[in-house]
Amino acid sequence: KLLDALHFQTVVCLPFQREGYGAELGLRITPLHQEIRSADLLIAFGGDGTILHLARTVALHSVPVLGVNLGSLGFMSELEVDELDRLRDLADWSFDVESRMMLDVSVLRGGKSVYNNIALNDAVISKGSIARVVRLNIFTEEGQLTKVGGDGVIASTPTGSTGYSMAAGGPIVEPTARNLLLTPICPHSTRSSSYVLSPEHVITVEAPDANRKFVYLSVDGGKAFSLKNNDQVRVSTSRYTTKLVRLSKKSFCEILDKKMGGEVTKA
Amino acid sequence: KLLDALHFQTVVCLPFQREGYGAELGLRITPLHQEIRSADLLIAFGGDGTILHLARTVALHSVPVLGVNLGSLGFMSELEVDELDRLRDLADWSFDVESRMMLDVSVLRGGKSVYNNIALNDAVISKGSIARVVRLNIFTEEGQLTKVGGDGVIASTPTGSTGYSMAAGGPIVEPTARNLLLTPICPHSTRSSSYVLSPEHVITVEAPDANRKFVYLSVDGGKAFSLKNNDQVRVSTSRYTTKLVRLSKKSFCEILDKKMGGEVTKA
Amino acid sequence: KLLDALHFQTVVCLPFQREGYGAELGLRITPLHQEIRSADLLIAFGGDGTILHLARTVALHSVPVLGVNLGSLGFMSELEVDELDRLRDLADWSFDVESRMMLDVSVLRGGKSVYNNIALNDAVISKGSIARVVRLNIFTEEGQLTKVGGDGVIASTPTGSTGYSMAAGGPIVEPTARNLLLTPICPHSTRSSSYVLSPEHVITVEAPDANRKFVYLSVDGGKAFSLKNNDQVRVSTSRYTTKLVRLSKKSFCEILDKKMGGEVTKA
Amino acid sequence: KLLDALHFQTVVCLPFQREGYGAELGLRITPLHQEIRSADLLIAFGGDGTILHLARTVALHSVPVLGVNLGSLGFMSELEVDELDRLRDLADWSFDVESRMMLDVSVLRGGKSVYNNIALNDAVISKGSIARVVRLNIFTEEGQLTKVGGDGVIASTPTGSTGYSMAAGGPIVEPTARNLLLTPICPHSTRSSSYVLSPEHVITVEAPDANRKFVYLSVDGGKAFSLKNNDQVRVSTSRYTTKLVRLSKKSFCEILDKKMGGEVTKA
Known part of the structure; x- marks a missing residue:
């Protein structure tokens, strides 16, 4: 703006x-x-x-x-x-120039990529304003990591850890650390805890109720992308970085x- | 449904x-x-x-x-x-019949009541799915209680304390206790804490950015009511109760x- | 001091x-x-x-x-x-004089009272500095309320809610509200949540591992009282109040x- | 045992x-x-x-x-x-053998090392059971990181993240991630947040009130070491690792x- x-x-x-x-x-x-x-x-x-x-x-x-x-x-x-x-x-x-880790964020629908973006802060998968609880299945390439029933989940970089992720209860991750951070938003049935992962993982988030519940993806607080039932949101460390002048x-x-x-x- | x-x-x-x-x-x-x-x-x-x-x-x-x-x-x-x-x-x-406290929830716009409902669980004032942060001013009849910058705020009864309020980090309030409970949702700039109040207070929530940010009121998880800038959401203990058979x-x-x-x- | x-x-x-x-x-x-x-x-x-x-x-x-x-x-x-x-x-x-609720705190050992005090803020039952986890069984007169495995539990008045209880994640309870507040300290195995109860309850805390683990009772931050296995710590609303001049x-x-x-x- | x-x-x-x-x-x-x-x-x-x-x-x-x-x-x-x-x-x-990161933990007193240990889970610096609040100054080699006023602080490995650190509100860190994790215990005056750091930092914790308040260091839940005012607790990534058979x-x-x-x- x-x-x-x-x-x-x-x-x-x-x-x-x-x-x-x-x-x-x-x-x-x-x-x-x-x-x-x-x-x-x-x-x-x-x-x-x-x-x-x-x-x-x-x-x-x-x-x-x-x-x-x-x-x-x-x-x-x-x-x-x-x-x-x-x-x-x-x-x-x-x-000096400080390289900040970024995320590749994409949405796969029926085997095809229907959304592509890169994030400096975070990719947020969350319920629409009317829905009360959204259920998300979260995987790494090694298998299921967790399920979240609640307002959604935030996948963030260390840079994004001091943003929405912290508001949702996540830790402060040093910007030069190399981690993927997953923070559930108002989880209903699980212990409220963030996950700090190694940067080489590929995270997949699925929203099985997306058709009925209105589930959205928003990258770095930008325009919301509406998800469907069988969509797979993929988040991984990008080869791109944001270079900040120090x-x-x-x-x-x-x-x-x-x-x-x-x-x-x-x- | x-x-x-x-x-x-x-x-x-x-x-x-x-x-x-x-x-x-x-x-x-x-x-x-x-x-x-x-x-x-x-x-x-x-x-x-x-x-x-x-x-x-x-x-x-x-x-x-x-x-x-x-x-x-x-x-x-x-x-x-x-x-x-x-x-x-x-x-x-x-x-036995157990009487559960309820909330009168109304919206004042230009001095007139434009919304009226009673809640057994809660009244949630929260951002739309696109907005990132909503700012809310929260008052009791005695003056300003707090400001919340974040996803929103939940005003709940003891019965509602084990619902969305708990997911947002609120305490479990015994159903027969007589309290109004205010729990911020993912607060950005304040210490994340619920407020437990006496039942005689009248709580007023104002959303000064409502026109620009899409702020909604939802009672007991029902249909969202869209708030405007100068609206006042009023929440107080209702004279009605839900009588549960035990x-x-x-x-x-x-x-x-x-x-x-x-x-x-x-x- | x-x-x-x-x-x-x-x-x-x-x-x-x-x-x-x-x-x-x-x-x-x-x-x-x-x-x-x-x-x-x-x-x-x-x-x-x-x-x-x-x-x-x-x-x-x-x-x-x-x-x-x-x-x-x-x-x-x-x-x-x-x-x-x-x-x-x-x-x-x-x-004006504002009456603040206080707690009667006592320890029963073998049917006899071995400790008696009144608290304006809180009664803390917690592990000694060496022990890693203490297990506490918490009852009201109606039955078991919860078990806590962790550093301990804080029973506090509304006045005490802004003290140690808040540091442990508890809500802010308005001082003129009439509630008993129970907040677990670093709970290991349960969802971290405070309990807000009606003032008429009698809370009993038992520490079955007290002999082996060093469990202490401290009232309003005062001198620690060492608990034994079969001790029962009783906490209830006192007939005494602290009258604060306003x-x-x-x-x-x-x-x-x-x-x-x-x-x-x-x- | x-x-x-x-x-x-x-x-x-x-x-x-x-x-x-x-x-x-x-x-x-x-x-x-x-x-x-x-x-x-x-x-x-x-x-x-x-x-x-x-x-x-x-x-x-x-x-x-x-x-x-x-x-x-x-x-x-x-x-x-x-x-x-x-x-x-x-x-x-x-x-397969999985190498788990460990911590070198030492205490410097008057320029000399008076305590040395290695930790698989964590090094906990915390108050004695009687003291109510301990104040800790936490540094990295780059300068002051934060101050904690509360029950203490936990420096943990990824392996230790699911132990006491999680009970204190810390995130789950994947065991194969390479991070130092700092989690305050019941912090009184600051926002309750963990710090996730890169593994190359040297963390120093000082307890300026240690003489008066009884502050202890405990490594992997072992025997408590009593700290003095000018002691510096040093925590850094160890060259040793615990090799777990998979x-x-x-x-x-x-x-x-x-x-x-x-x-x-x-x-």
Whole structure:
């Protein structure tokens, strides 16, 4: 949404494509999907939501992204809006790039792929707003992992662990860890526990009541895809990654503490 | 749904209206809303879902209901299907009636009531399936109680505490306790905790983003009512109660242990 | 601990016994247990811990207590240290008194009572620091309620719900609600859920492995009492209450929000 | 405890040291620490507790262990007692060995190591039974990770994730995943969440109130070690591993489902 009004211009003194808000500022706007091909780096103003929205694009083109946080809470954004002078560090290309694991998410229907996406945060399979309980069968390539009766399940990356997964009771997974995370949403009949798996698994989720109950797949909070009874949602580690520019030496621990409202100082 | 094919007949030897399944059995079926007026007692075959469906009707007519459990898990049903001979105890009217607290649920829009219902289990205010986070402001008549950013909130009776509320992490409230229970659903920014309140409070829930985010009210798992920005959902203890027939001397403790799969024996 | 150095003096212009810190200030100190008999009101400087420590004494003598918070987090304290001028309101006796439910806690051994106490917050039955799992059988007068295998169980009042019980995952119970609350501590084999009961129950906790595993009872965080195999810990609503002086019109909701670090404003 | 009466004998037809119960059976018993040096494989009768007890010994000598479950719940045991005929598969050495990650646990006091151990499940730093809250500062080599105010913290391996860590609300980590898991125990002031970290971190836990509050370290549920104020508990991935013999092709998923009481079938 924030990106609807995005425009792009080449900033002469810096070796990357710059994005900014507002055509009303008299700036020339060019489409992201054109510019990204020749871009060396993307600066995303807005916050984690903006990065999430751009993740697929930058990952497919292997362009690193630098987030500038305009909002309230950001795990992926590197700079706050009052730290913009640190952008000068980009000039001499003195920054680290952190590769964040992504998920390949697809839906198989009658043997054919009917949906394909990549996720930086998560793939959520959940009930429609009317249904009360949805039943999901969850497999790895080794066999059935568990069944969930409840609101749904979240398959997430370490990056996504601090998002919806945490709200559903999941653990905080360090972003540089390599894990697939499965967190049930309001499970009715099983002990409420997340599963932390090795990254080489292929997870399959089936919703046998999907026709009757309205079950949806949503990737990184995007547009919901409606599932049918015999659909198989496949989730696995992607070969694509989101490359985040790191200008500071802030560790995940420091960011976590700072962003989560100073638990460390409060405790 | 189960009740669509319900029929009623007077069983001569027993002083109550009997309901059963199946017109295909050659039985005469009469509408529930007619028969309920002259009924002394209603037997609900099916399980807790059936009782839940009937709760509004029996409460308004103050007719006690006896549940016969045909399904898997029942906290409100009194008899299992293999205990039907205990119905003979009804003949000499030797049974207790347990009154279960209900909720008055209404929606105020521009000062007018646009929705009214009574709930035996719960009133759920939650996001549509597409929205990611809904923000709710929750008040009692004394002032603001809390804010919830997440999937929504469940206002439930003690009876409803073992339903969706428990799946969302809420406590088990003894059915004969007199409490209003508020349980947030996957809260993003607050400590995940239920609120147990005295029964005399009037709870108001407002959803300031309702227009943009699709926020719904659902009572006892029934049809979703779509909320608007300035709507006020009011929840308070109802003067109506659901009267459950108790033939056995089973306490809540025993039922709980039995129905929840023998935690007591497993632990 | 804070109270070790407590002293008492009669303040001439106000009709109650005043307590303060520090004999080093040259103030005459008299024992609390003497002064309490003739006191009309007790002012406790320190915080909730101080009130908790004094609760048994003020309850037995039915003396209302006014807490002045010197520490970080207080649900029971009425005034912050910078609000001391509000004590003038006491002069014309214009304040409300809120009665907080307490628990009678006793231990029966071989038919005899070997321990007796009253609790404002909670009675905790838990393992010693070496034992890994303790097994507890929990009954009401109606029969077995549940078994807990884990670190222990907390029986708490509504007042105690925001203490250790909340840390163990229990709900927030409004202080004026009348409920007994049971919260298992790190339960191993059962679904982690609190029980909210009516206040008229008598709860019995038995620890069949107590001899071998070191199981302790601690009331309001006080000195641990070592349990034996056939001991029965009895917990029920006390006829005593702690009377808290309320000078402000702050509701529980406001206090909760303020004390819990502004969840309402953050959410 | 179960191992107090263990004896060892060489079974001629099978290429490994066999252990069994009961000197009373007239069997010759030899000490484990002698026999382990020349053993090719150890069979542990008893359950996960037995394996846990033996883990340090078999890891240091790099001897694979095969668990035979005599108890109720086992994640590490390979065979149930009624599957003993599968031991014949050992004859032709046709089995897989699964290496389980272990933890190096040490305590630094004044720059010197005063405690050293290796853990298959977990290292628990927790309060004594009397103390109410212990404050812990938790660091990685990159800086402070979090503070915990509560009953303590559990540092566990993936293997240990289904033990005490799960009781404290932690996630299930697949045994073959490579992660360090930190789970706070009944945290008072922070959001209750586990941390899943990469295996290369060195975790340091400090207990600044240890002198006054009695804080203990316990490795794999063993003898508690009393911590002092300036002690640093160090936890990191060990170069040692516990090698578990796998006769069946049962995956973790299947074992998990079976051992956890058929969540899959119940859901």
